[in-house]
Amino acid sequence: MAVLSMVEAIRSTLEAEMARDERVIVLGEDVGKSGGVFRATDKLQERFGSERVVDTPVSEAAIIGASIGLATAGLVPVPELQFLGFAHQAWHQIGFQLARFRYRTNARFTTPVTIRAPYGGGVRAPELHSDAFESMLVHSPGLKVVAPGSAADAKGLLATAIRDPDPVFYLEPLKGYRLVRDEVPDGEYLVEFGKVRVARAGDDVTVVAWSGMVGIAEEAAAAAEAEGISVEVLDLRTLMPLDVDGLAESVARTGRAVVVQEAPLTAGFAAEVVATIAEEAFVHLEAPISRVSGYDTPIPMPQLEDYYIPDAHRVLAAIRAAVNF
Amino acid sequence: MELFQILDEGGQLVGEPPAIDDATLVEMLRLMLLGRRIDQKAISLQRRGKLGTYAPLSGQEAASVGSVFALDRESDWVVPQYREQLAMLHHGLPLSTYLLQRMGHPQGSELPKDGTLYPQQVALGAHLPQAVGLAWGLRLQGRPGVVLAYFGDGASSEGDFHEACNLAGVRKAPVIFCCQNNGWAISVPWHLQSGSPSVAARGAGYGMPGVRVDGNDVLAMYASTSEARRRGLGGDGPTLIEAVTTRLGAHTTADDPTRYVPADQVEQEKARDPITRFRTWMTATGRWDDDAHAQADRWCDEQIERAVAEFDATPRPDPVTLFDNVYADEPVRLLRQRAAFVADRESR
Numbered sequence: 001m002a003v004l005s006m007v008e009a010i011r012s013t014l015e016a017e018m019a020r021d022e023r024v025i026v027l028g029e030d031v032g033k034s035g036g037v038f039r040a041t042d043k044l045q046e047r048f049g050s051e052r053v054v055d056t057p058v059s060e061a062a063i064i065g066a067s068i069g070l071a072t073a074g075l076v077p078v079p080e081l082q083f084l085g086f087a088h089q090a091w092h093q094i095g096f097q098l099a100r101f102r103y104r105t106n107a108r109f110t111t112p113v114t115i116r117a118p119y120g121g122g123v124r125a126p127e128l129h130s131d132a133f134e135s136m137l138v139h140s141p142g143l144k145v146v147a148p149g150s151a152a153d154a155k156g157l158l159a160t161a162i163r164d165p166d167p168v169f170y171l172e173p174l175k176g177y178r179l180v181r182d183e184v185p186d187g188e189y190l191v192e193f194g195k196v197r198v199a200r201a202g203d204d205v206t207v208v209a210w211s212g213m214v215g216i217a218e219e220a221a222a223a224a225e226a227e228g229i230s231v232e233v234l235d236l237r238t239l240m241p242l243d244v245d246g247l248a249e250s251v252a253r254t255g256r257a258v259v260v261q262e263a264p265l266t267a268g269f270a271a272e273v274v275a276t277i278a279e280e281a282f283v284h285l286e287a288p289i290s291r292v293s294g295y296d297t298p299i300p301m302p303q304l305e306d307y308y309i310p311d312a313h314r315v316l317a318a319i320r321a322a323v324n325f
Numbered sequence: 326m327e328l329f330q331i332l333d334e335g336g337q338l339v340g341e342p343p344a345i346d347d348a349t350l351v352e353m354l355r356l357m358l359l360g361r362r363i364d365q366k367a368i369s370l371q372r373r374g375k376l377g378t379y380a381p382l383s384g385q386e387a388a389s390v391g392s393v394f395a396l397d398r399e400s401d402w403v404v405p406q407y408r409e410q411l412a413m414l415h416h417g418l419p420l421s422t423y424l425l426q427r428m429g430h431p432q433g434s435e436l437p438k439d440g441t442l443y444p445q446q447v448a449l450g451a452h453l454p455q456a457v458g459l460a461w462g463l464r465l466q467g468r469p470g471v472v473l474a475y476f477g478d479g480a481s482s483e484g485d486f487h488e489a490c491n492l493a494g495v496r497k498a499p500v501i502f503c504c505q506n507n508g509w510a511i512s513v514p515w516h517l518q519s520g521s522p523s524v525a526a527r528g529a530g531y532g533m534p535g536v537r538v539d540g541n542d543v544l545a546m547y548a549s550t551s552e553a554r555r556r557g558l559g560g561d562g563p564t565l566i567e568a569v570t571t572r573l574g575a576h577t578t579a580d581d582p583t584r585y586v587p588a589d590q591v592e593q594e595k596a597r598d599p600i601t602r603f604r605t606w607m608t609a610t611g612r613w614d615d616d617a618h619a620q621a622d623r624w625c626d627e628q629i630e631r632a633v634a635e636f637d638a639t640p641r642p643d644p645v646t647l648f649d650n651v652y653a654d655e656p657v658r659l660l661r662q663r664a665a666f667v668a669d670r671e672s673r
Contacts, residue, residue: 025465051465057495062454062488069458072443074466077458093485097451105444107650108436142651165653194657241656 004184007177009151010040010116013158014078016188018048021076024162027054028063028080037082038118038177060090064115068098071111078162083129084119084171091136098167099142114161114168120212120262121309122175124302130174131299132263134211137169138240138272144193145239147171149214151182153237156191164193173212180215194241196250202232205256205322208247208273210236213260213310220315229323239269247273248280255286256322260310265293287325290318326523326537328569331544334597336605343548345394347612353394353543354607355621357386357600360411362625363420364574366633367427371578376427380408384541384573387599388505390415391546392473392568395554400470402463404443404456408505409475416442420632421639431642431649441470450476450483453502457489460498460557471499471557473550479510481524490565494531499557501550502565505540507572512585525567533563540568541599544606571597644670 004012018024026041026048032055035042045053056063060081067077081087087094094115101111121130137145144166148154154172161168173180199214200221209217214235221231232250236243251257257277261270270291277289292310300308331340345353364383370376382389385408393403393412403409403416410423417437426433426445436442443459446452456474463470480486481504493500504524508515521527528535534556538549546568553564571594575582607613648663 057488057491059488059492061485062457062492065451065454065485065489066458066461066492069455069460069472070462070465071458072455073459073462073468075462092448092451093454096448097455102653103650104434105436105650106431106434107653108438108440108444110653144652144656242658244658 001183001185003181004151005178006148006151006154006172006180007038007040009154009184010158010172011042011044013155014041015044015047017159017162018044018052023074023076024078025052025054025070025075026078026080027056027067029056029058029082031055031080036080040116040172041080060086061093064090064093064098067113067115068093068101068111071113072109076112076162078114078116081115081117083125084117084133085128085131087117094169095136095140095143099140102166103142110165111167112165114158114170116170116172118172118174118177120174121299121305122212124305125174127301130305132261132294134171134239135263135267135269135272138269142167143240144168145171146193146237147211147239148237149173149176149180149199149209149211149235150197151180152184152189153191153197153235155184156189157193157237159188160190160193163190171211176212176215191237193238194243195237196243196246197235197237198232199235200231200233202230202254204230204254205258205319206232206234206250206254207258207260207315207319208234208236209260210239211262213262216310216312217260217315219312220319223312223316224319227320229319231319236273242272242276244276244280247276251277251281252284255284257285257289258292258315258318258322259289260292260315262294262309264296265291266296268293287322290322292318326526328537328539329545329549330539330542331548332542332602332606334602336602336609338606340545342544343551345547349394350607350612351617353390354603354613355624356411356415357390357543357603358621359625359628360386360389361600362629363410366629367424368578370424376424377429378577378579379427380577381574382408382410384571384594384599385505385507386411387543387546387603388503388540388568388570389475391543392503392550392566395547395550396471396473398441400441400468401554402441402443402459402470402472404452404459404472404474405445406449406452406475406477406480407445407447408477409445412473412475413442413445416440418442419635420628421635424632424636425639428636430639431646432639449480450485450489452476453480453485453489454492456500457493457496457498460493460500461496464497464499469558471501471554473501473503475503475505477510478504478506478508478515478518478524479513482518490527490531490533490563493563494533497560497562500563501553501557502563503550504565504567505570506567507570509572509576509586511576511580523567525565528565531563531565533565535565535567537567537569540570541597541602543599543603573598
C-alpha cells in the first residue's frame with residue numbers, strides 16, 4: 001500500500017493497463033509530451049510511444065468518434081477530454097453514437113471505450129471548464145458512468161472501466177486530483193461496478209455522495225460526530241450502474257438520508273438517488289430525504305464558485321435537520 | 326475544378342478504362358439494375374404500408390457500385406450513410422435485412438458477422454470520425470485495408486466532416502471520403518449549402534487530394550476509388566472523392582421534390598442516367614446484349630422475390646427484445662426493468 005494522490009493513482013493505473021494489454025491506447029489533447037494538463041498521462045508517451053499515447057488535434061467530436069472506430073478495429077481506446085465542459089462539443093458522439101453502437105448493430109460491435117474527463121469546480125478554472133453535468137451522461141442508455149471519490153477507487157474503477165466491454169464515462173474530480181490522497185492497494189486491483197463504498201460507517205443518517213462531494217460529506221460527518229450524531233457516508237462510486245440495494249440497505253438502517261451533489265439542483269443525479277430511496281426504503285424513513293446541491297444557475301465565475309459548491313457547513317445543516325425532524 | 330470522366334454522357338470512352346474483367350463488369354451493371362428495381366419495389370411496399378420511410382437511390386447507382394467494386398471485401402470496410410443500399414449489399418448485407426431495417430424491425434440492425442460493414446448512419450456526418458478511427462486502427466495493428474466512407478453534400482457542412490478530414494490528414498488514416506454530391510440536401514441546393522464551388526476543393530485544406538469525379542460514370546468512380554485505395558494502402562493517407570451525381574427521385578418517400586426541383590432540371594438529370602450510359606458502352610463493346618439484359622432482369626426478379634418472401638415470413642419482434650444489446654454487461658436495474666416488463670405483458 002502506498003499513499004497516492006488521485007491523479008497519481010490514475011496515471012499509474014493507465015500505465016499498468018497499457019503494460020498489461022497492448023490494445024490499450026490513450027488519445028487526447030496534450031496527453032503526449034506534456035503529459036496532460038493535469039499530468040494524468042505524464043511520461044506515458046515516453047514509455048509507450050507516440051502511436052499509443054497520441055496527441056490529437058483540438059477536436060472533441062473526432063476524439064470520441066475516432067475512439068469508436070478504433071474500438072471496432074479491435075483496440076481499447078482511453079480518450080481524454082481535457083475538461084468535461086468540452087464534452088458538449090462531442091456530445092452526439094458520446095450520448096448517441098458511442099453509447100448506442102452495440103444496440104444499433106445488434107451486438108455485432110461492442111465499443112470498449114473509456115472516456116476520462118476532469119469535472120467540477122473549485123480550482124478557479126476559467127468559465128465553461130467547471131460544470132458538473134453527470135446527469136446528462138447517466139441519461140444515455142448504453143453508457144456506464146463512474147465517479148470515484150478516493151484514490152484507491154480511482155485505481156480500481158479505472159482498471160475495471162478499461163476492461164469493461166461497454167463504454168464507460170470516467171469522471172475525475174478536478175479539485176480532488178491532488179487534494180484527495182489515500183492508501184492505494186499495490187498490484188492488480190479491480191473495483192466492481194454498482195457497489196457503494198461505505199466511506200464512513202454510522203447509524204443515525206445516511207449521506208450519499210460521489211466524486212468530489214465524498215470528501216465534503218466526510219468532513220460534515222466528522223463535525224456531526226462531535227455533536228453526537230452518527231453519520232454513514234456512502235460513496236456511490238458508479239452512477240450507472242447504480243447500487244439500488246446498497247442505498248436501500250443503508251437508509252433502511254438509518255432511516256434518514258441526505259444526498260449531496262455539485263450539479264444544479266433541478267433534475268440532477270441527486271434527484272434520481274432521492275427517488276430511488278423513496279421507492280426502495282420509504283417505510284423506513286423517519287425524516288424527509290433532502291438534497292444539498294449546487295443551484296439552478298451556471299457554475300459562477302471563480303470568485304463566486306466557493307459559494308456555489310456545497311460545503312461541509314451546508315451538509316451539516318442538512319444532517320441536523322434530518323436528525324431533528 | 327475539372328470533372329474526371331471516362332465515359333461521357335453518351336457512353337463514349339473519353340479516358341482510359343480501368344482494368345476490370347468482363348465478368349465483373351457484367352456483375353456491376355447487374356447490381357446497378359437491381360438498385361433501380363429495389364427502388365420500385367420498396368416504394369410500392371411503402372405506399373401499401375408495408376415499409377417505413379425509404380430513401381431511393383435511383384440516379385446514384387454508379388457512384389455506389391463503381392466505388393465499392395474497387396474494394397477488397399475481405400479487408401476493406403464500408404461505412405455507409407443511408408443511400409448506399411448497393412454498397413451494403415455488395416458488402417454482404419442481405420436485401421431482406423435491409424428491408425427489415427426500413428420497416429423498423431430490430432432484426433434489420435443485424436450486420437454480417439465478421440464482415441467489413443458498418444451500420445448505416447442517419448445522423449449526418451457522425452460516421453466520418455468513426456471511419457477515420459477504424460482506418461487508423463487498422464493501420465496501427467498492421468492490418469491491410471482501407472475504409473470507404475460515404476456521405477452526401479449536406480453532410481459535408483457538418484462539423485464532423487471537418488473534424489474527420491482534419492484528423493485523417495494528421496494520422497494518414499487510409500480512409501476514402503466519398504461524397505455523393507447529388508446537388509440536393511432534401512430541398513436545399515448546393516449553392517445554399519456552401520460558398521465553395523466543390524466539395525473536392527476542400528481536400529487541399531486537410532493535406533489530402535480532392536478529386537471531382539463524374540459520379541454517374543461507373544468506370545471513373547471505379548478508377549478514382551482504386552487510386553485512392555492504392556494511396557491508402559501505400560501509407561499516403563486519405564483521399565476525398567466528390568462524386569457528382571444525380572438524385573432522380575425524391576429525397577425519401579416522405580418528400581415531394583416537385584415543390585423545389587425545377588421541371589427542366591428533372592429532364593436534364595434523366596439525360597445523365599448512369600445505367601443508360603454504362604449499358605451503351607457495354608453493348609458497344611460486345612459485353613452486353615438483349616439476352617444478357619433479359620437474364621439480368623430475371624436475376625433481379627429472383628433477388629427481390631426471395632428478399633420480399635423472407636421479409637414477409639419474418640415474425641414481428643418479441644417485445645422483450647427491446648432490452649437486448651444495450652449493454653454487454655447489463656446493470657441490475659435494467660434486468661429488473663426487463664422482469665417488470667415481462668410481468669406487465671403477462672398481466673394483459
